[in-house]
Each structure stands twice: as C-alpha cells, then as structure tokens.
Amino acid sequence: MKNNIAVQIDDLTVAYNYKPVLWDIDLEIPEGVLMAIVGPNGAGKSTLIKSILGILKPIAGSVTIYGKSYKEQRSLVAYVPQKGSVDWDFPTTALDVVMMGTYGSLGWIKRPRQKEKKAALEALEKVGMLPFKNRQISQLSGGQQQRIFLARALVQDASIYFMDEPFQGVDATTEIAIINILKELRKAGKTVIVVHHDLQTVPEYFDWVTFLNVKKIATGPVKDIFNDDNLTKTYGINYKVSIQE
Amino acid sequence: MDIQEYFSLVFTDYTLRTITLGTAILGAVTGMLGSFAVLRKQSLLGDAISHAALPGIAISFLITGAKDSNTLLLGALVSGLIGTFWIRSIITKTHLKSDTALGLILSLFFGFGMLLLTFIQKQPNANQAGLDKYLFGQAATLVESDVWMMAIVTGICLFVLLLFWKEFKILLFDKDYAKTLGFNTNAIDILITSFIVLAIVLGLQTVGVVLMSAMLLAPAAAARQWTNSLAKMVFLAALFGAFSGVFGTAISASQNNLSTGPVIVIVAAVFVFISFVFSPSRGLLFKQIRFIKNRRDLELHKTLAFMYHIAETHENISHPHEVKILNNFHGFTKGTLKKLVEKNYVTLQGSTWSLTNEGFQSASNLYNQLTKQDE
Numbered sequence: 001m002k003n004n005i006a007v008q009i010d011d012l013t014v015a016y017n018y019k020p021v022l023w024d025i026d027l028e029i030p031e032g033v034l035m036a037i038v039g040p041n042g043a044g045k046s047t048l049i050k051s052i053l054g055i056l057k058p059i060a061g062s063v064t065i066y067g068k069s070y071k072e073q074r075s076l077v078a079y080v081p082q083k084g085s086v087d088w089d090f091p092t093t094a095l096d097v098v099m100m101g102t103y104g105s106l107g108w109i110k111r112p113r114q115k116e117k118k119a120a121l122e123a124l125e126k127v128g129m130l131p132f133k134n135r136q137i138s139q140l141s142g143g144q145q146q147r148i149f150l151a152r153a154l155v156q157d158a159s160i161y162f163m164d165e166p167f168q169g170v171d172a173t174t175e176i177a178i179i180n181i182l183k184e185l186r187k188a189g190k191t192v193i194v195v196h197h198d199l200q201t202v203p204e205y206f207d208w209v210t211f212l213n214v215k216k217i218a219t220g221p222v223k224d225i226f227n228d229d230n231l232t233k234t235y236g237i238n239y240k241v242s243i244q245e
Numbered sequence: 246m247d248i249q250e251y252f253s254l255v256f257t258d259y260t261l262r263t264i265t266l267g268t269a270i271l272g273a274v275t276g277m278l279g280s281f282a283v284l285r286k287q288s289l290l291g292d293a294i295s296h297a298a299l300p301g302i303a304i305s306f307l308i309t310g311a312k313d314s315n316t317l318l319l320g321a322l323v324s325g326l327i328g329t330f331w332i333r334s335i336i337t338k339t340h341l342k343s344d345t346a347l348g349l350i351l352s353l354f355f356g357f358g359m360l361l362l363t364f365i366q367k368q369p370n371a372n373q374a375g376l377d378k379y380l381f382g383q384a385a386t387l388v389e390s391d392v393w394m395m396a397i398v399t400g401i402c403l404f405v406l407l408l409f410w411k412e413f414k415i416l417l418f419d420k421d422y423a424k425t426l427g428f429n430t431n432a433i434d435i436l437i438t439s440f441i442v443l444a445i446v447l448g449l450q451t452v453g454v455v456l457m458s459a460m461l462l463a464p465a466a467a468a469r470q471w472t473n474s475l476a477k478m479v480f481l482a483a484l485f486g487a488f489s490g491v492f493g494t495a496i497s498a499s500q501n502n503l504s505t506g507p508v509i510v511i512v513a514a515v516f517v518f519i520s521f522v523f524s525p526s527r528g529l530l531f532k533q534i535r536f537i538k539n540r541r542d543l544e545l546h547k548t549l550a551f552m553y554h555i556a557e558t559h560e561n562i563s564h565p566h567e568v569k570i571l572n573n574f575h576g577f578t579k580g581t582l583k584k585l586v587e588k589n590y591v592t593l594q595g596s597t598w599s600l601t602n603e604g605f606q607s608a609s610n611l612y613n614q615l616t617k618q619d620e
Contacts, residue, residue, distance in 0.1 A: 017340075053425045071427075079425045086419045090284065091473045100415050104426030109408055136473040152422075 004031035005066075006160050006191040007052065012061035014044070014051050021047045025061070025216050029193060033208035034186040036196040036222075040235055043213040045195040046082065049162045053079055065160065075105065078158035080149050082165050088138050094148050095133040098123055101155030123151040128177060143174030150178060160191045167198065179205050202226055248499045260385070261498060267387040267395060268490030268509060271451055274399040274444045276464030276486025277406065280479045281437055283465040284417050289344065290329070290438075291461035293351040294445045295454045297328025299358025302379050302449070303365060312375060314391060318446050321379075325442045328354050333438075355454070382453030384494065384505035395447050402440050406479075413437060414475055452506035463513035464489065470524035489513035541581075546611055548581050549590060553608035556600045565597035 007029040014022040022044040029035060037045045050056045052063050054070045065073035078101070101123070102116040112120075124130045127147040132140060140148065146166060153161055163182075167175050182192050182205070196202065202209060202222060209226050211217035211234040218230045255261050282290055298321035305320025306312065328350050335346040362376060378386065406413065415423040416433045424430050441461070448457050468481035493509030522530050548571065555570070556562045568582070582598070585591040590604030600608070 050421070055421045055424050074425075074427050077425070079422060081419065081422055085421065087284075087286075090418050091469065091475050091478050092414075092418065093473070097418070100419070100422070103411055103415055103423075103428070106411070108412065108428075111411060138473075 005029070006031040006033075007193070008064045008067075009052070010062050012048075012051060012058055012063065014047055014056060014058045020059075020214065022051065022058075023215050025212075027210065027216055027219055029191065029210075030208070031191050032186065032189055034182055034192045034194070034206050035208035035210060036194050036202050036206040037210045037212055038196055038199060038202065038234065039212040039217075043234075045212055046164050048212065049079075049164055049193070049195060053077065053162060076159040078153040078156035078161050080153045080161070080163040080166055083142065083146050083149060083168065085164075088140075088145060090137065092137060093133065094129060094135050094137055094140065094144075095120055095124065097137060097148050098151045098155055101152040104156060119155050119157075120151070123154040124148075126154060126181065127151045141171075143170040146170050146174060147177065150181065154181075158190070161185060161193065163192070163194045165195050165197060167196065199231070248495055251495045251499050255495075259389075261494075263389055263392055264384045264387050264498075264505070265491055265494045267392045268384060268451060268494045268505065269487040270392065270395045270399055270490075271444075271448050272460065272464065272486030272488070272490035272509070272513075273483040274395070274402055274486075275448060275457075275460040276468070276482035276484070277479050278402065278437075278441050278444045279461035279463075279465035279486070280468065280475075280482045281413065281417065282441055282461055283469065284475075287343070288462050289347045289351075289458070290332070290441065291445055291458035293332060293347040293354075294325045294329055294442050295449065295457035296351045296358070297354035298322070298325040298446055298449060299379065299454050300324050300354055300361055301358075302376065303358055303361035306365060306376060307361070314386070314450055315394070317376075317379070318449065321446045321449055322443065324354065325446055326439065329438055329442055358454075378453075379449050380453050380455055381504060382449065382451045382456070382506035384451045384497070386450060391450065398443055398447055402444070405436070405440065409433065409436065410476075417475075452509060456506055456510045459510040459513060460486065460489075463510070463517050467513075467516040467520040470520035470527045473526075485513070485516045489516060541584075544578065544581050545584055549585060549604065549608045550611060552591065552598070552600050553605065553611075556605060562605045563592075563599045563601065565594060565599040568593075568596050568598055571598075 005028050007027070009025055009027040012022055012025040012027075013020060021042075025048065037048065039045055047056060051058050052065075052070065063070060065076060070077070095117075098120040099112050099116060102112050102119060106112060106116070121130065121133065124133055127150050129144060129147050129151060132144060137145065137148065146169075150163075150166060153163070161182075166178055170178070182194070185192050186207075194206070196206070203226055206222055208220070209222045210219040211225075211230050213234050213236075217234045218225050251261065255265050279291070282288060301320035301322065301324025302317045303320075304324070305317050308320075309316050311317075332343075332346045332350050335341055335349070336343050339346075341349075365376060412423075412428060412433050415426075415428065416430055416437075420430050423433075445457050445461065448460055452460055464482040464485035465478070467485050468478045471481055472478050489509050489512045493512045494505055496512070497503040497505040497508040520528070522528055525531050551571065552566075555566060556564065571582070582591070582593070585604065586593055588604075590601060590607060591598050592601060
C-alpha cells in the first residue's frame with residue numbers, strides 16, 4: 001500500500017558555522033504515514049525540517065518531494081513552525097494569522113478575499129477556535145496559539161504536513177484535539193511529519209518513526225523499530241520504555 | 246508671536262506654511278515606516294541609519310562644493326544605504342548580535358562623518374558654513390521644493406505599502422513561514438529597509454542626525470498602545486507623527502529661539518507618555534485600576550463565600566452571626582462588609598450579620614461558577 005515515496009532525502013549534510021548539525025542523512029518517508037522524528041536536544045530535528053522546506057541551505061545532499069524539488073512542489077507542503085518562533089504580541093487577530101495560510105496560493109500582491117476568508121474560518125472551526133476568531137493573539141493561551149498555527153497549516157490544504165513540536169507546552173485537552181486532527185489527516189491520505197519529544201506517546205500517536213541524532217539512527221514502522229535498542233543508540237543512555245501493545 | 250497668531254498665519258505665510266507642511270509630512274512617513282521598525286524589534290536601526298548618513302553629506306559637499314540640499318541628501322542616502330546593508334551582512338555572516346552590529350556601524354560612520362566635517366571647516370572656503378546644521382536639523386531652511394520631494398516620497402511609500410501589505414505583514418510576523426510559502430523574504434526585507442533609509446534621510450535637514458531615530462520610534466511606540474491591528478497602528482503612527490510635526494513647529498515658531506527638531510521630538514515624546522499611561526487596554530493607569538478592582542472583587546467574593554458556608558449549615562439562612570468570626574483570612578475588611586451591605590447581600594444588626602436571600606443566591610451561583618472554572 002505504502003509504495004509511493006512522499007519525501008526522499010539523499011546525503012543531506014547541514015552545518016551552522018563549522019559544526020555539522022546533520023550528517024549524511026538518507027531518509028525515505030512513505031506517503032500516508034504519521035511519522036514522529038525523535039532525538040535528544042540538538043539532534044537536528046528542527047534543522048531537518050527546515051532543510052527540507054528550504055529555510056536552511058544544506059552544505060550537501062538533495063531533498064525531493066514526490067520526485068521533484070521543493071520549489072516545484074511547494075503547494076503540496078504545509079508547515080507548522082515552533083510556537084516560540086514568533087512574537088505573539090504582534091498586533092493581529094487569530095483569523096488574520098490563519099488567513100496567512102492562503103498567502104502562498106495567492107502569490108504576490110493579490111489580496112485574500114471571501115473565498116480565502118471562508119477557508120480560514122473552516123480551519124478555525126476544525127481546531128475548535130472559531131469563537132476566538134477576532135481575539136488578539138497575545139490574549140490566547142499557549143494551547144490556543146498552537147491550534148491557530150495548526151489551522152494556518154490546514155488552510156494550505158497540502159498533501160504533506162511538517163510540524164515542529166506541536167505538542168510543546170499545550171494542555172491535555174489541546175494535545176488530544178491536535179492528535180485527532182493529525183489522525184484525520186492521515187486517514188485522508190496525507191503524510192504528516194512531526195518533531196516529537198514525548199517518547200511515551202510515540203506508540204499511541206504514530207505509526208512511523210525516525211530516530212535522529214545528527215546522523216539517522218533508524219527509520220520505519222513504530223511496531224518494528226521503536227525499541228530499547230534504538231532508543232539507547234539515539235539517546236546514548238540505557239533507555240527503557242514500556243511499549244503498550 | 247503666540248500660538249494663536251501662528252495658526253492664523255500658517256495658511257498665509259509662505260515660510261510657516263512650508264515648514265509646517267514639511268514637518269507634518271515627515272512625521273507621517275516616519276511614523277508609518279517606524280511601525281515596521283518597531284515591530285521587527287529593529288528600533289535602533291533608525292539611529293544607525295541617520296548617523297551613517299553623515300559622512301555621505303560631507304563627501305557629497307567635498308565632491309560638488311554645493312550646499313544644495315538635494316545633492317547633500319543624495320550623498321546621505323548612499324552612505325545610509327551602505328551602512329544599513331553593512332549591518333545586515335555583519336549580522337548574517339558573523340557571530341555578532343544585531344545590537345553590536347548597529348552600535349559598531351553607528352559610531353564608525355558618525356565618527357568618520359565628524360572627522361570629515363572638521364576637515365571641511367578647516368578648508369579656506371567661504372561656502373563651508375552650515376553643514377553642521379544636519380547634526381540637529383534646521384526646519385527653517387526648508388523650501389517648497391523640499392516639501393514636494395517629501396510629499397512624492399511619502400506618496401510612493403504609501404503606494405508600495407498598500408501594494409505589498411500582505412507581504413510586509415507576513416514578513417514581520419513569521420519570516421520562515423513566509424519563506425516556505427514561496428515569498429522572497431530577502432527582497433521584501435530590502436524593500437522595506439530601503440524605504441526606512443529614505444524616510445530618515447528626508448528628515449535629516451529638519452530634525453538632524455542625532456534626533457532622527459526618535460521620529461521613527463516615538464509615534465510607532467505610542468500607536469502600539471492604542472490598537473491591536475497592524476493597519477490601525479500604522480495609520481495612528483502616521484497621525485501622531487504628523488501632529489508632532491505640526492505642534493512642534495507651532496511651539497517653536499511661537500517661542501523665539503527654540504529649534505524646531507528637538508521640539509518636535511519632545512512633542513512626540515509627550516504622545517508616547519500619554520499613550521503609555523492612559524491607553525485603555527495596555528496603559529499603566531488602567532492596568533493598575535483593573536488590578537486593584539480585581540483584588541477588591543476577590544476579597545468581596547471570598548468573604549461572601551465564607552458567609553455562605555456558615556449560613557448553609559443553618560436551617561434559616563438569615564440566622565445572625567457575630568462579626569467577630571470573620572477575619573482577614575477570609576478576605577474580610579470593614580470595607581468589604583460595608584460593600585456587601587450596600588449590595589443588599591448582608592444585613593447588619595449591632596455586632597451581628599446575617600445573609601439575605603439575595604446574598605445567599607448570588608453566593609451559591611458564585612460558588613458554582615468557581616467550581617466550573619476549576620474543572
């Protein structure tokens with residue numbers, strides 16, 4: 001079933017200044033998986049996503065989305081950055097932020113109109129944030145801000161979603177709401193790639209996993225490779241995690 | 246001349262009209278663009294740009310020997326742009342933080358500019374005097390063509406702002422995300438920075454190198470206090486900037502010997518002060534009032550809740566109890582008790598209190614609300 005390759009990465013090496021953050025990564029992400037990228041702090045998880053999306057320039061290697069460069073396939077890809085990467089005191093509303101998801105398909109100069117607004121409102125509805133559409137973004141809780149970011153990506157109506165720690169600093173209710181949306185996306189045949197920190201929830205939430213620590217340690221179905229051996233290799237200590245069957 | 250006289254003369258007197266229009270337009274365009282600088286947390290950029298413009302003024306005088314303001318400002322524009330893009334490349338290519346890069350370029354260019362100015366002053370040339378007016382600005386030297394120049398630049402700036410509004414907004418809020426959507430963030434960045442440089446250079450003649458950054462920051466900082474919408478903020482900043490220009494000119498024209506630039510900056514600072522104190526949502530005053538009011542309400546609720554718990558245990562909810570059993574621990578003060586009586590939640594008889602029906606009802610509702618919130 002999963003024979004199409006959504007994202008293919010070959011020999012990817014990325015460095016800030018002199019120290020390599022990612023070293024010679026080869027990775028194939030099959031279409032339709034809900035994949036977690038796990039690894040310790042500084043393992044290059046965010047860097048990997050940013051390199052795929054062309055935000056960072058790799059030193060070597062190539063990334064293709066369904067066989068073509070990111071530039072050509074941009075409309076197939078949506079991105080949820082880390083919540084902390086923006087200033088939430090920026091003077092704008094929740095609806096306005098979600099509307100930004102339509103800017104890519106609009107292109108230069110063209111303004112969002114009714115159609116774009118309708119799409120943004122629908123996305124807000126999906127993440128349960130419709131009642132807050134006119135709220136100034138600084139007056140939203142951390143979990144609500146995260147949902148706004150998720151809604152912005154949903155508006156892009158992409159095939160592949162990249163999310164950088166969407167569960168960071170959110171309460172249990174929001175976490176459940178978000179994971180339900182991710183599972184719905186997978187059900188609709190989308191590919192979802194998530195930088196994830198909470199190892200306990202990996203088997204419950206995801207069906208595919210990539211272990212990363214500067215180098216790629218392992219990648220594959222959670223049920224086959226999410227084990228103490230790979231965790232120890234990635235985190236460098238004797239790691240024991242009880243996997244719920 | 247007093248202020249009244251000024252306003253009666255402003256429409257007829259050529260010089261006054263020119264200066265007033267000039268400072269108003271200048272205030273509007275710097276306020277508008279200043280909003281972007283403030284939101285990008287590049288407040289110091291304006292300072293660096295204006296200081297970086299000084300050597301350009303001196304060099305263009307040395308080359309042309311003319312004191313025509315357009316020629317000198319062209320030099321200022323070139324060296325301002327060089328300084329700005331130097332700062333950009335220092336930030337992207339080295340480990341230095343942006344404040345260090347800004348400070349470095351600011352002092353380097355300003356030092357070089359001052360060096361050139363003293364060199365020019367030593368020259369045996371009768372035409373040299375007056376270049377130092379660019380340090381603190383001299384609005385009185387504005388002529389009609391200068392004002393036209395400012396109006397044209399402001400018009401172009403407004404047009405570009407409206408055209409690329411969406412692009413500017415997404416760059417300010419989330420640059421990386423804008424990049425993934427396919428926008429050339431570098432181009433947007435260069436566009437907006439170039440306009441900031443242009444606006445600053447336009448103001449050098451009026452406000453001067455040293456104070457120019459205040460024109461960029463003060464109206465924007467004041468405007469941010471009053472609104473949570475980017476469009477309204479930019480509009481308000483332009484308005485505050487324009488008013489600072491007009492009032493500043495009026496004050497300096499009506500009080501002899503006050504130089505216009507500093508007065509405009511002081512007026513802009515008054516806008517900032519008023520906004521920081523009196524803005525309804527972000528101002529210090531209302532914040533403090535809200536804080537005190539919330540505290541009082543909580544005390545009141547706490548006392549009422551305690552009374553409710555006691556009354557609950559009695560068959561008759563209006564059974565009288567001693568005031569003594571209330572204490573600070575339950576949020577009780579003489580004031581809160583008086584307030585509760587005023588609200589008709591409690592009746593006082595000598596040294597005893599009893600809960601009214603109304604008080605009981607509202608306390609039980611309060612209690613429900615609190616537990617609901619806790620869930």
